[in-house]
Amino acid sequence: MLEFEDAPELVNPVLIAAFEGWNDAGEAATAVVRHLADVWDAEFFAAIDPEDYYDFQVNRPRLLQTEGRRAVVWPTTRLLAATETGFDRDVVLVLGIEPSVRWKSFCTELIELASQLGVTTILTIGALLADVPHTRPIPVTATAEQEGVMTRYDVEASRYEGPTGIVGVLSSACADAGVPALSAWAAVPHYAGGSPSPKATLGLIRRVESLLGVTVPHGDLEEDARAWERGVDELAQSDDEIAEYVRSLEEAKDTAELPEASGDAIAREFERYLRGRGEDQPGR
Numbered sequence: 001m002l003e004f005e006d007a008p009e010l011v012n013p014v015l016i017a018a019f020e021g022w023n024d025a026g027e028a029a030t031a032v033v034r035h036l037a038d039v040w041d042a043e044f045f046a047a048i049d050p051e052d053y054y055d056f057q058v059n060r061p062r063l064l065q066t067e068g069r070r071a072v073v074w075p076t077t078r079l080l081a082a083t084e085t086g087f088d089r090d091v092v093l094v095l096g097i098e099p100s101v102r103w104k105s106f107c108t109e110l111i112e113l114a115s116q117l118g119v120t121t122i123l124t125i126g127a128l129l130a131d132v133p134h135t136r137p138i139p140v141t142a143t144a145e146q147e148g149v150m151t152r153y154d155v156e157a158s159r160y161e162g163p164t165g166i167v168g169v170l171s172s173a174c175a176d177a178g179v180p181a182l183s184a185w186a187a188v189p190h191y192a193g194g195s196p197s198p199k200a201t202l203g204l205i206r207r208v209e210s211l212l213g214v215t216v217p218h219g220d221l222e223e224d225a226r227a228w229e230r231g232v233d234e235l236a237q238s239d240d241e242i243a244e245y246v247r248s249l250e251e252a253k254d255t256a257e258l259p260e261a262s263g264d265a266i267a268r269e270f271e272r273y274l275r276g277r278g279e280d281q282p283g284r
Contacts, residue, residue, distance in 0.1 A: 005044070005046065007045045007046070008043070008045075008081050008083055008090075010081065010117055011083075011089060011090045012089045012090070012120055013081075013089060013091060013092050013120065014089055014090075014119065014121045014123060015092040015094060015117075015119045015122045016032075016033060016092070016093055016124075016125065017095075017096070017110075017124050017125065017167075018030045018094070018095060018096075018124070018126070019077075019096045019097060019098045019165070020096070021097060022098055022165040022166075023098060023126040023127070023165040023166060023167040024127055025129045025188040025193050025197070025200075026127055026129075026193045026195070026196060026197030027196045027197065027201075028127035028186050028188055028196075028201045028204060029125040029127045029186070031196065032125050033125065035201065035205065035216075035221065036208075037082070038219075039216060039217045040082035041084055042081060042082040042091070043081055043082075044078060044079070044080050045080065045081055046078070046079040046113070047076045047077065047078045047079070048076055048078075048106070048109060049076070050075055050076040052105070052106075053099035053100065053101060053102055054074075054076070054097065054099060054100050054101075055100035056074075056075070059075035059097055059100070061074045061075060076097070077099075077106075078094075079093070080093040080095070081093075085214065086214060086215065086216075087212065087213065087214040089212070092114070092119060094110065098166045106166070107166075107169055107170045107173035108173065111173060111174060115179075119179075120180065121180045121181070121182070122174050122179055123182055123183070123184065123211065124167045124182075124183045124184075125167075125184055125204055126165070126184070126186075127186045127187075127197070127204070128187060129187075129188055129189075129190035130188065130190060131189075131249060132187045132188075132249060133189060133246050133253055134229055134232045134233075134236075135250060136250065136253050137203065138197075138202075139203075140185065140200075140203045141185055142155040142156070142182055142185075142211060143155055143157065143158035143183055143185075144156075144182040144183070145158050145172065145175040146180060146181070148180070149180045149181065153211055155211075182211070184204060184207045186201075186203050187200075188200045191245070191246075192232045192235070196228075197228060201221060201225075202222060205221070
């Protein structure tokens with residue numbers, strides 16, 4: 001650890017993690033953790049040493065003025081503790097950047113720390129670009145790799161095969177280590193994935209609420225989601241090709257059977273997206 005302060009005593013904690021980069025379409029996943037940290041007044045207590053895991057030419061440090069002098073702020077993964085959550089469990093929040101190297105060691109370090117803190121469940125959050133219309137509810141699916149976790153949380157088995165990010169690797173490492181873990185993913189409209197997507201963030205937070213049996217204050221997210229949808233409406237209306245494409249997505253969505261609850265449909269979108277990313281990268 002780069003920095004470790006005394007963590008508060010935690011009660012039956014669950015760990016919720018999200019990472020910037022490949023797993024964070026529309027910044028929807030990391031926005032969930034930031035929102036939870038804000039509404040639960042989470043306190044920072046640890047950061048992973050970035051020297052071990054990050055390429056600083058890819059994720060550059062920043063210079064900031066603090067206490068009358070300049071200080072280097074390094075890109076890293078930070079841990080915060082929330083003890084005022086409104087339900088009978090405390091929460092460890094992990095907000096990081098997808099590592100550049102040594103993913104297995106990174107996951108081992110996180111899992112070992114979670115064990116030291118008494119974490120009993122790990123929930124990873126992700127977001128992907130998909131062929132879904134912005135005018136309909138954002139599809140959010142939850143999966144797990146362990147039978148007991150699937151039964152307990154009423155989630156589907158993870159059947160995806162193909163390229164993956166740190167969220168997928170961490171989920172697999174948890175299963176290998178026998179740590180109960182599940183993952184929630186939002187599908188963000190790919191034609192509107194270049195800017196923050198509060199509608200996807202809101203959908204993910206609602207899924208966290210249902211999984212953990214907790215009510216989370218939404219703050220301005222609902223209004224932000226409506227404003228985002230209005231903004232994408234204006235984008236679509238200004239381009240006939242996009243407008244026609246959105247209509248075709250709406251028709252496909254409306255005629256499918258319960259598409260918002262179909263993990264298979266999201267898995268197919270996820271597979272198509274990840275394979276496309278792999279094809280775009282030389283040497284993959």
